Amino acid sequence: MDVVETLTESMRQAVGPQAAAFAIAAVGINLQFGYTGLLNFGQVAFLLAGAYGLGITVDAGGSFWLGLVVAITSAVLLAFLLGVPTLRLRADYLAIVTVATGEILRLVVGSAWGGDNLGTGGPQGVKEVTGVFRDLNPIPDGSYGFSSFRFESQTLWVTLVGWTLALAATLLVRQLVRSPWGRVLRSIREDEDAARSLGKNVFAYKMQSLALGGVMGAIGGIIITLNFTSVIPDYFIPTVTFFAYAVVILGGAGSVWGPLVGSVIFWFVIQFSESSLDATVPEDILSSQDLAALRFVLVGVLLMALMVFRPQGLLGKKEELLADG
Amino acid sequence: MADDVILVADGVQRVFGGLTAVDVDHVEVPRGRITALIGPNGAGKTTLFNLLTGFDKPTEGSWSFDGHQLAGVPAHKVARYGMVRTFQLTKALSKMSVLDNMRLAAPDQSGERILTSLVPGTWRARERAVTEEAEALLERFNLAHMRDDYAGTLSGGQRKLLEMARALMAKPKMLMLDEPMAGVNPALVQSLLEHIKQLRTDGMTVLFVEHDMDVVMGISDQVVCMAEGQVISVGTPHHVGSDPKVIEAYLGLRRAVEFEEGYVEGHGG
Ligand SMILES: Nc1ncnc2c1ncn2[C@@H]1O[C@H](COP(=O)(O)OP(=O)(O)O)[C@@H](O)[C@H]1O
Ligand SMILES: [Mg+2]
Numbered sequence: 208m209d210v211v212e213t214l215t216e217s218m219r220q221a222v223g224p225q226a227a228a229f230a231i232a233a234v235g236i237n238l239q240f241g242y243t244g245l246l247n248f249g250q251v252a253f254l255l256a257g258a259y260g261l262g263i264t265v266d267a268g269g270s271f272w273l274g275l276v277v278a279i280t281s282a283v284l285l286a287f288l289l290g291v292p293t294l295r296l297r298a299d300y301l302a303i304v305t306v307a308t309g310e311i312l313r314l315v316v317g318s319a320w321g322g323d324n325l326g327t328g329g330p331q332g333v334k335e336v337t338g339v340f341r342d343l344n345p346i347p348d349g350s351y352g353f354s355s356f357r358f359e360s361q362t363l364w365v366t367l368v369g370w371t372l373a374l375a376a377t378l379l380v381r382q383l384v385r386s387p388w389g390r391v392l393r394s395i396r397e398d399e400d401a402a403r404s405l406g407k408n409v410f411a412y413k414m415q416s417l418a419l420g421g422v423m424g425a426i427g428g429i430i431i432t433l434n435f436t437s438v439i440p441d442y443f444i445p446t447v448t449f450f451a452y453a454v455v456i457l458g459g460a461g462s463v464w465g466p467l468v469g470s471v472i473f474w475f476v477i478q479f480s481e482s483s484l485d486a487t488v489p490e491d492i493l494s495s496q497d498l499a500a501l502r503f504v505l506v507g508v509l510l511m512a513l514m515v516f517r518p519q520g521l522l523g524k525k526e527e528l529l530a531d532g
Numbered sequence: 533m534a535d536d537v538i539l540v541a542d543g544v545q546r547v548f549g550g551l552t553a554v555d556v557d558h559v560e561v562p563r564g565r566i567t568a569l570i571g572p573n574g575a576g577k578t579t580l581f582n583l584l585t586g587f588d589k590p591t592e593g594s595w596s597f598d599g600h601q602l603a604g605v606p607a608h609k610v611a612r613y614g615m616v617r618t619f620q621l622t623k624a625l626s627k628m629s630v631l632d633n634m635r636l637a638a639p640d641q642s643g644e645r646i647l648t649s650l651v652p653g654t655w656r657a658r659e660r661a662v663t664e665e666a667e668a669l670l671e672r673f674n675l676a677h678m679r680d681d682y683a684g685t686l687s688g689g690q691r692k693l694l695e696m697a698r699a700l701m702a703k704p705k706m707l708m709l710d711e712p713m714a715g716v717n718p719a720l721v722q723s724l725l726e727h728i729k730q731l732r733t734d735g736m737t738v739l740f741v742e743h744d745m746d747v748v749m750g751i752s753d754q755v756v757c758m759a760e761g762q763v764i765s766v767g768t769p770h771h772v773g774s775d776p777k778v779i780e781a782y783l784g785l786r787r788a789v790e791f792e793e794g795y796v797e798g799h800g801g
Contacts, residue, residue, distance in 0.1 A: 382650055387635070387643035387659065394625050394636050400587065401623035405637040405702050406611035407644075415646050526682060527627045 213482040216355040220478035221471045224362060227369025228254075228430035229474070232447075233454040233466035234376040235423030240452075241460035242384055243416040244396035246298050249289070249305030250424045251447040252312050256281040257425025259316055262333035262438035263326045271338030275429070282425035286418035294413045301417075309445060317440030332439040340433055362434065369430040373467055376423050381463045392416060427451075453510060459520025461527065468521055473506075480505045538563040538706055538737050539584070539615070544593030546579055546761075553579045554590070555761040561706070561754075566728060566738045568748040568769070571758035572782055577741045578620055580758070581710050585617045586610040598705055612639065614705030618712065620741070624691040626684030630675060633683050633694060634666035635659070637701035666701060673697040673727065689716040696727065707731060709740040713747060725751055745773060757781065 220226065232250055239245040260278030265271060289308060293300040315321045322329025344364040351358050358366060383389050391412055394402040399409045432438050450473070458469025480502035488498060519525050539561040546554040554576040561567050569577050582588035584595060586607035594603045600613050611617075625633050641662065642648045643655030670676045673693045678686060683694060692712055699707055712728075713721050729751055731738055742748055748755055748769055755772040757765040759781035765772045772778055 379650075382652075383646070386649035386652065387641045387655060388646055388649035390628070390632055390636050391644055393628055393632075397625045397627055398623050400607075400619070401625055402636075403587070403607040404585070404611055404617055404619070404623070405698070406608050406616075406639060407636075408606075408608050419646075 209486070212355055213479060213486065215353070216482055217475045217479040219352075219356045219358070221475035222366070222370075223358075223474070224365045224369050224430060224434040226470045226474040227366060227373050228427040228434070229451055229454055230373040230427075230467050230470035231369070231376050231430065232424045232427030232451045233458070233470055234373065234380055235420035235427070236451050236455050237420075237458075237460060237462075237466050238380050238383075238392075238423070239416050239420035241455060241462070241465070242380075242389065242396060243392045243413060244298065245294075245413060245417055245420075246302035247289075247305050247417060247420065248302045248445075248448055249307075249309035250421075250451050251443050251445060252285060252289075252305065252309040253282050253421040253424025254428030254431065254447060255309070255312050255316065255443040256285050256421075257428030258432040258438045258443070259327060259333070260425065261429050261432055262328075262336040265336045265338045266328070266333045267326055271340050274336070274338065278425050278429055279422055282421045283418050286414070286421040290414045290417045294410055294417070306445065306448075309443070309448065313440055313443045316443075327440070328438070330440065332437055334437040336438060337433055337436050341436075365430060365434045368433075372426055372430070373470075376426070377463060377467055384463065388412075424451075453506070456510065456520055457513065459523025462520065462522040462524070465520055465522045472521070476506060476509060477502065536563045537561065539595065539597045539739075541584065541595035542593065544580070544583055544595060545591045546576075546583055546588065547591045552761050554583060556580060556593075556758075556763050559756060559763055559766070561737060561739055563737050564732065564735055565753040566732050566740070566751055567754045567756060568752035569739060569741045569756050569758065570743055570745070570748055570772070570778075571764075572743070574760075575758040575781075576761040577758055578710055579761075581617055581708060581741065584610075585615060585708065587617075611702060611704075614703070615708065616699045616702045616704035616706070617708035618692075618695045618699050618710055620710040620714070622688070622691040622695050624683040624686060624694050626682060628683060629680050630670065630683050630686070630694060631663070631666055631679045633698050634670065634701050635662050637698045638662040638665065639703055662701075669697045669700055674723070689720040692716050693720070693724065693727075696724070700731075704736065706737040706739060709738065711741050711743075713742060713744065721747070749773065 232254060236247065236250055239247045257278040260281040261274035264274035264277045289301065289305055293304050316325065316327040317330050319329045321327040327333065341361065344361060346360045346364050348360050351363055384392065391402060391407050394407065395409055395412055402409050431442065454469040454473045455466055457473055458465025458467070481499070484498045484502060485495065493501065513520070519527065537560045541556055541559050544554060544556045545552065571577055579588065583590045586602065586605055594601065596602060597613060597615050602610060641655065641658055643659060648654045667676065667679065670679055675690060675694060675697065678690070683691065686694060696709065696712060712724055716724060725747065728738055728740070752769055755767065755769050756763055757772050757778045764777045764781060765775040
């Protein structure tokens with residue numbers, strides 16, 4: 208097993224466009240779950256809304272910029288659609304409705320019917336959706352990096368934009384949660400009746416948190432789309448949501464920088480376990496398919512160990528956990 | 533009582549399945565006075581609190597507070613009209629500091645709006661004023677030394693104090709306290725009572741739930757007694773305390789000893 212090769216390949220994943228996209232989506236979940244206590248188990252639906260909002264618009268001849276507007280607007284509409292009937296009810300209603308909506312959307316956009324009636328391209332998805340984004344790339348053609356830590360010009364461009372947006376989302380959330388607005392969110396996370404008794408319109412705050420976090424999910428979906436240059440329905444499986452939650456919990460729910468750090472580490476571990484297992488376990492003992500499954504078992508074990516030894520996540524505050532009760 | 537009335541409720545009823553938890557024909561709360569709501573366990577006091585403050589919806593009934601019809605008004609608006617309640621099971625926000633608990637409650641904070649929150653310049657001055665107000669109240673409630681601690685680290689009695697101080701931060705016209713003295717050690721009870729009396733001096737209306745007659749005798753201007761969902765007696769502490777219906781309601785729940793001790797002492801003192 209080539210250790211250097213494995214390490215550099217893992218580093219590439221850890222800072223690559225997918226990690227950036229998950230970081231942004233995770234910043235959104237952190238706002239919803241970490242700061243507001245909302246269980247949005249369908250963040251993937253927001254990624255999908257972002258991806259298809261852009262894809263369908265560009266495919267229909269609209270500009271890239273119009274595509275962005277459509278993508279963000281779709282995410283806000285989706286947040287209202289999900290939030291209005293559920294946010295006045297107990298927390299679990301949102302969880303059920305969001306997880307179901309994610310699956311429904313994926314099946315609809317990926318169906319032949321969706322291809323015929325919604326312009327989603329059906330099972331094949333939408334191709335060549337980057338539009339003017341490619342042309343804006345200021346990085347000269349070529350390949351950058353060393354060993355396996357290497358990005359093509361286009362990938363590097365998406366990666367840079369992705370991490371810039373992840374940073375912007377993080378700074379936005381930092382500003383918000385340090386303000387009195389964020390104080391209201393935290394009070395809702397702890398006890399929404401207390402917040403209500405003090406005159407806070409809990410429903411409005413939950414809606415804002417869901418919508419803003421959802422828009423971040425959509426931006427994550429856009430980054431993933433720009434990286435693939437196409438929208439593929441099969442990408443938007445529920446696992447995406449749970450990976451994003453793993454990222455949040457790893458980094459520390461309710462910590463500002465947690466999602467960024469969490470995403471880097473998460474994707475490093477995913478790639479590292481895949482590469483090292485591939486290289487060390489012979490094919491006749493475990494097929495590569497079983498290996499793919501095994502690495503998620505490893506990630507699960509890692510998360511469990513984290514919960515035992517550092518339940519607040521890497522950057523979370525221990526005192527907050529202790530102050531319970 | 534010829535005083536100005538701040539709260540009037542008529543025909544307020546709440547049925548849970550087959551149980552009529554609250555069935556109040558008429559009740560009034562005079563402005564600027566201390567009213568005690570007493571009654572044995574399960575009488576419907578907390579349910580009535582929940583109904584009046586918009587935390588629960590009545591099967592039927594109407595009530596008005598300070599000129600606002602409140603039936604169907606959501607809880608946060610009720611609070612903004614100036615009717616602020618505390619909870620029987622204290623709701624201190626454990627993972628927030630004592631100071632943040634206090635600051636949260638202040639009204640009219642432009643920093644609580646999502647767009648203005650992004651421009652600290654627009655809310656810093658208000659935040660400073662809110663903090664000063666909070667610190668003064670914490671001082672008054674002997675919690676100033678805990679200001680930066682998580683509220684979860686406070687003792688039960690301190691949480692009751694914090695919840696009351698926090699409710700005051702919301703600038704209520706009427707403060708509704710659900711068993712503020714329950715589980716509080718006797719030394720703190722005295723200071724809580726002093727605080728409540730001080731509020732009356734400051735012109736505030738207080739409605740509090742309590743079943744210790746001693747306490748009720750000492751400080752209330754009006755006592756309302758509920759039993760099995762209904763108001764069975766209203767009047768001065770002395771009047772209600774000697775009302776046979778009240779005594780029977782308490783006796784019926786084998787609280788005779790507790791009640792009579794309280795009554796005799798309170799009456800004598
Ligand atoms: N959510 C509820 N569902 C069903 N019954 C309830 C509910 N809340 C209160 N009750 C019942 O209503 C009655 C009044 O309760 P409560 O208002 O808590 O009394 P109190 O505060 O005077 O002790 C009790 O019999 C209680 O069991
Ligand atoms: Mg009660």
